[in-house]
Amino acid sequence: MKTLARMGVGLGQQAVAACLLLVAWIVGVPAWAHSALERSIPADGDVLTKPPRQLELFFATPVYLTQGGLTLKDQQGTVHPTLLGAPVAAEGGRRYIIPLRETLPDGTYTLTLRALARDGDPLTAELRFAVRELPAAPRTPTTFGLAASEPADGTLLPSPPPRVVLRFTQPVQRVLGALVLDDRQQPVAGENAHVDPADPTVLVIPLDRPLRAGSYKVIAYVFAADGVPANPVLYFAVERVTPFPPPAPVPFAWTGVLALPETWLRALMLSTLLVLAGGSAFVAWWAPPSGAKGRWRVVVRATAVLGILAAAGLLTLRAHSLGGSILELLRLPVGGIPLLQAALMMASAAVSQERVRAGAAALALALHPLTGHPALPGVGGPATLATAVLHLLAAATWLGGVVALLALCPRHEPADWLRTAAQRFAPFALLALIVLVGTGLGLAADLSGSWQGFWASDWGRVVRTKAAVLLAIAFLGAAQRRRVARRSALGTSFLARLWLELGLGLSAVLLGTALGTLNPVAGVFPTRIVQNGITARLTVWPLAVGHNMLTVRLEPDPAARRVTLRFFMPPDFRMESTAFHVGPGTYAVVGNQLHGPGRIDVTVRVEQADGTVLAFPFRVEVPLPGR
Template structure:
């Protein structure tokens, strides 16, 4: 059985193993940050445009914005375009005035890595406005105050509103999230805006959470939702709120993003990189151009490229099923792969310029796959580093295949004396380039992380497995170089056996590379940026513990500065925002505790510090929470 047949059996075995463990891929993460109109907004008159801002530049297609009335009637837009001054901003012009009623805009754009991002925007035009109370219902004051550390156990909770209030529900919970026994709320007979809730027991030391629901007594509109608020206080000392019973961890797939698109990229990478690498070996290293038209290996690799392209396009068409074939083919993520197929075919039939066509095909990959094109991941320089990574990987992988399919008996001496040592040098340089460019992209994509956040993410696991395989290849390469220096025909079979092992590692490396393309680097990232800020001669160090979804402790250390109060605002696009008042645990040190980080993704944080002089200083931070299901990325 010749090597091509053995390679085909190996390839099919890896494919079947891969397909057996495929898991369903979750929906693409959202990158929508702002809209105009805003979600749920009631407009007094018809808008002239619909506008959307994304975190990164996006690609439009003919059905990117679809506007429908509440009856399902489609409203035609005059045109949809990208703002030439801001590639993250898309604008849809209305060519007619909207009648009073409710409308839904469906947004579908393509991210720079080919993922389809879909969102919805609901708004209303005109209509009879709901009757609102003369004064908006709100709380004015509460005791204990938010962020207050009381001396000893308080006897009661007091709430002051701007009008008489009905407390529909209230709960008090200790730092173990256990309920505290309280009496029924009572309205103050002398002040109907004042509500008193007494405790049935003395409170031990520690932090407490109060959650209440209320509505104005005089409200006649039963459809209005209750007002809700949460505040925290502590008795004698601040303590973190804990999660007493976390339960058993829920099982999860190692690589949930494995699917049709990822499998397509795997085939695509194997075929294109091996074709270029084999051509490079014969043209530059062995310096003898071979015929590919009837070569079984080249036909197998071309089939791999074509199969991968079909899989990827099938996955993308299913995500954009509303587009006509003409509209679909106009997307660069569709026509560029078709151009790549054409370049490969030209390379097969034009041997003198084959290497040029294969190289062009290879270098187009970073522009339509992966995360390098995103500005936040490095943009053009990361594309350049990704291209180097692909070139070096292709030279190594293609050389392995070329050697295993190459030597003719009559050319064995020449091959042993010149070609194999030359490839060994190229392979060594290629591996160094692979390691350097791989480390650069890893650090650029995930600048801050913990071992736990890295390993729990799909992206991090794929990187770790790639690193392990690369280390194994380095060890084999070191042994190969020692053997090649004193190579004899007898030792040649040992070299070939090791090359076959490297081929298996190469196929697995490309498998994990295809996982990286469809997974999210941000799922492994964990950190606060910047961790330290200095402004107006005040320096603050910020840290979250454990910086995960759910319960956290936020510490803000002003390094002994005389700070009276600290307010914290946490927000996440497009419309989530909460405010807290921090506990002062010692001079210049303030803390918050509770369910501060509600979702994986990037959260904006503003810290407003009030000095003893009454002057306020505001600090801005970006908090990245690890996790796969990211809300705004």
């Protein structure tokens, strides 16, 4: 039996290693924090004719930014530490104003910033701008653009047109290019595009062959006589509206977060808290008498040391992101809470009573969500925090119990002890898994914001991967319960499966830690808007950067004369598209209007038959793979 136990330990350790390798086998390039610098004043690349009095930074989510995290250099690489004042937070930390203490002389400047997202993820960015006194060059503004087209933008035709005609506000001097693309992104016309000799304001694109049914995109790039360019983009469809090809999915882009030191330090710290809290509870209430208490004390001390080292590593990384000031970091939740958790881990390792140890570790574990997504403004809330704490306590009950079970298992004739321990622990382990799954579903619903975003984002993909791991653990646990219920011999295979469960559990912890680096918010917000008794709903498919189909549904059907969608993304991306009327109260826009990840404001404008215009403002949060 001694040989069998050793074989079980060996097989189990190999299983733990295999599970961790399974999760990290495709670790790629590092990912960034889910917050980002969205825009700035001055904007990146701006050339200013007057020195600015202050700099303004706008972030995707609230961040912590201190003076130590800011560096201003000129074109010679000289650092000017006295020019920047202390940053002032506004809008809950999404906007920062940085006063300039002195007037900037002419030159090119680079502002480098290091900041922390509210959940502790590091953020780095650079902003380049120049100050130059440029000579005034008076010039009469010229308006040159598309005046009309045949077919008109957003027209659904019953049959193919013989040609495409673009009419501009001024004569076209030069045509750089013109294309008609089908819904497979293949050019179908454009080689014979020419300016009409009888009317130089008209660009004609002949269609050499009849177009098949589907959507088409027209792009032109032309110049007026004074060199002013115009780049119109419009869409029309023949017989039916079809989407353009969606971007190729990147299902494992999220694995880049596993390469981050922050992810592994978080996983190590969380694992130690789970083991200390759940393992001590198992020893205090469920474990039968064992002669291996000394081995468990060694596990407790080693685990606490690893957790304290992980906390120290996290504090070091976060202090660096704030400019090296540990005192400023400790005033923030992402600094003060890990320090308090380390103190509680130290206390749990020092006491001898298991119940006191379990209480101290459980308190440290309950503090953990305060530095994660559940505590982010606009994302979580009190109910989400309570759900997250219950989720972690359930995970601790199961994972810590497995570790304590393995640590306390006698080396000589372990079968009877294992059977008694398993019979006592099995009901609580089953309950813990049920609570773990239930609270996980609740957190997914609370944090993702929308089910569409949950399925489209990498955050949702990691949640689904973690759920698959938990399902595998549940199957293993069921097999173990059957063996105990049938009073089968508990030997090598039982111990090996215990180690395999432990490996899967640690993999689930690593996946859960990766969730903290990914942005859970994606989708269309709000889900519906009511104006003058009309309800508007907007859906996006696929919810990704690239080509999409945006569908607007209006109830009751207002029989609108025209529906347009206006897109705005900071700092200066603006576009307007006319929607196809594809059914009663249903309108669609196809194309690549979602040019980048993050927030895009989409305003649906409905022109009614009496000339009144209703505006429905939506916010689309587009996920980025690996963010």
